Amino acid sequence: MNDDLLLNIHKIDLDMANTNNFDVIIIGGSFAGLSAAMSLGRALRNVLVIDSGLPCNRQTPYSHNFITQDGKTPKQIATLAKEQVSQYKTITFQSGTAINATKDKKRFQVKTEAGDLFHSKKLIVATGLKDIMPGIKGFAECWGISVIHCPYCHGYEVKNEKTGILGNADYGFEFSRLVSNWTKDLTLYTNGKSTLPAERVEKLREHNISIVENEIHSFEHTNGQIQNIVFSDHSKTSITAIYARPLSTQHSEIASQLGCELTEQGRVKVDPFQLTTIDGVFACGDCATSSRDIALAVSSGVIAGGTCNKELIMEEF
Numbered sequence: 001m002n003d004d005l006l007l008n009i010h011k012i013d014l015d016m017a018n019t020n021n022f023d024v025i026i027i028g029g030s031f032a033g034l035s036a037a038m039s040l041g042r043a044l045r046n047v048l049v050i051d052s053g054l055p056c057n058r059q060t061p062y063s064h065n066f067i068t069q070d071g072k073t074p075k076q077i078a079t080l081a082k083e084q085v086s087q088y089k090t091i092t093f094q095s096g097t098a099i100n101a102t103k104d105k106k107r108f109q110v111k112t113e114a115g116d117l118f119h120s121k122k123l124i125v126a127t128g129l130k131d132i133m134p135g136i137k138g139f140a141e142c143w144g145i146s147v148i149h150c151p152y153c154h155g156y157e158v159k160n161e162k163t164g165i166l167g168n169a170d171y172g173f174e175f176s177r178l179v180s181n182w183t184k185d186l187t188l189y190t191n192g193k194s195t196l197p198a199e200r201v202e203k204l205r206e207h208n209i210s211i212v213e214n215e216i217h218s219f220e221h222t223n224g225q226i227q228n229i230v231f232s233d234h235s236k237t238s239i240t241a242i243y244a245r246p247l248s249t250q251h252s253e254i255a256s257q258l259g260c261e262l263t264e265q266g267r268v269k270v271d272p273f274q275l276t277t278i279d280g281v282f283a284c285g286d287c288a289t290s291s292r293d294i295a296l297a298v299s300s301g302v303i304a305g306g307t308c309n310k311e312l313i314m315e316e317f
């Protein structure tokens with residue numbers, strides 16, 4: 001092999017190494033991940049944001065309760081956020097899914113589904129949660145449109161409307177009590193035998209909230225706007241909105257792969273500075289909290305970015 005060729009190969013290796021080596025890799029580039037990226041970009045850090053483009057609120061037509069962005073579509077907010085973060089030239093974006101992360105003494109290695117390998121000194125997990133749609137036909141299509149997870153996000157738009165709560169036991173009671181602030185035309189659907197204690201049934205009755213125990217078969221809807229709840233006995237009832245909190249799970253296994261401890265609720269355990277139980281790994285947004293809200297995801301992202309940068313400074317100085 002001649003010297004020129006050797007030199008060129010060496011240069012390509014170095015370029016590859018430089019291109020694939022970052023101060024920080026952020027996995028998940030939605031509200032939490034982009035906020036962390038902005039803090040780190042403003043701190044002149046070399047950052048890679050890997051994102052698979054599936055935020056949990058993507059089906060909801062309009063987002064609310066995030067100051068300055070109230071009533072915008074999730075896409076509008078995300079596009080503006082990415083535009084602003086892109087101004088910081090040390091931030092690189094990579095579309096795709098991170099499928100594996102490992103840590104040796106010095107650095108993290110992240111592998112994507114496409115087979116790319118990236119390295120960094122620190123890692124931020126901002127991968128959110130995945131909601132598991134129950135077996136009620138039509139539920140998934142109505143999710144985020146007329147099947148609502150949170151009254152603060154979407155309750156104002158259906159205030160005083162004929163509304164249902166899907167739930168049972170203490171959870172069904174507490175959810176009904178909360179939503180009764182937004183509408184008095186409320187029914188609790190337990191989808192099977194009620195397990196509410198007698199005093200709670202009585203309390204609901206005092207507030208004109210009835211309990212329907214019929215098993216639910218499906219939601220009839222038009223483009224995600226629920227029209228009727230259809231029961232297994234073929235009876236149906238008309239409705240404008242129904243609140244439900246389906247089970248959710250971590251969108252990505254990356255934090256668990258790295259050995260990060262999870263909470264009893266299955267969220268990544270973090271301290272007030274968004275540090276996980278593994279050195280150099282931070283988590284922010286929905287994956288690390290039980291309060292799902294854009295403002296909170298943004299706030300925790302900013303904290304994760306700042307803490308991560310401080311750790312880097314302490315190691316360098």
Ligand SMILES: Cc1cc2nc3c(=O)[nH]c(=O)nc-3n(C[C@H](O)[C@H](O)[C@H](O)COP(=O)(O)OP(=O)(O)OC[C@H]3O[C@@H](n4cnc5c(N)ncnc54)[C@H](O)[C@@H]3O)c2cc1C
Pocket residue numbers: 027028029030031032033050051052053054055056057058059060062063064065066096097098099126127128129131143144149153154251252253254284285286287291292293294295297
């Ligand atoms: C239906 C619905 C409606 C909502 N409406 C509102 C509202 O009106 N107002 C409000 O304040 N909040 C609302 N929320 C809550 C809000 O959407 C979340 O709190 C917020 O999206 C959390 O941001 P995040 O960045 O943590 O996660 P997400 O926004 O869910 O983003 C996670 C990102 O990580 C990516 N990702 C996951 N795994 C990987 C991987 N392995 N590799 C690469 N990328 C990965 C995903 O593709 C996604 O882009 C709503 C939630 C739902 C479910």
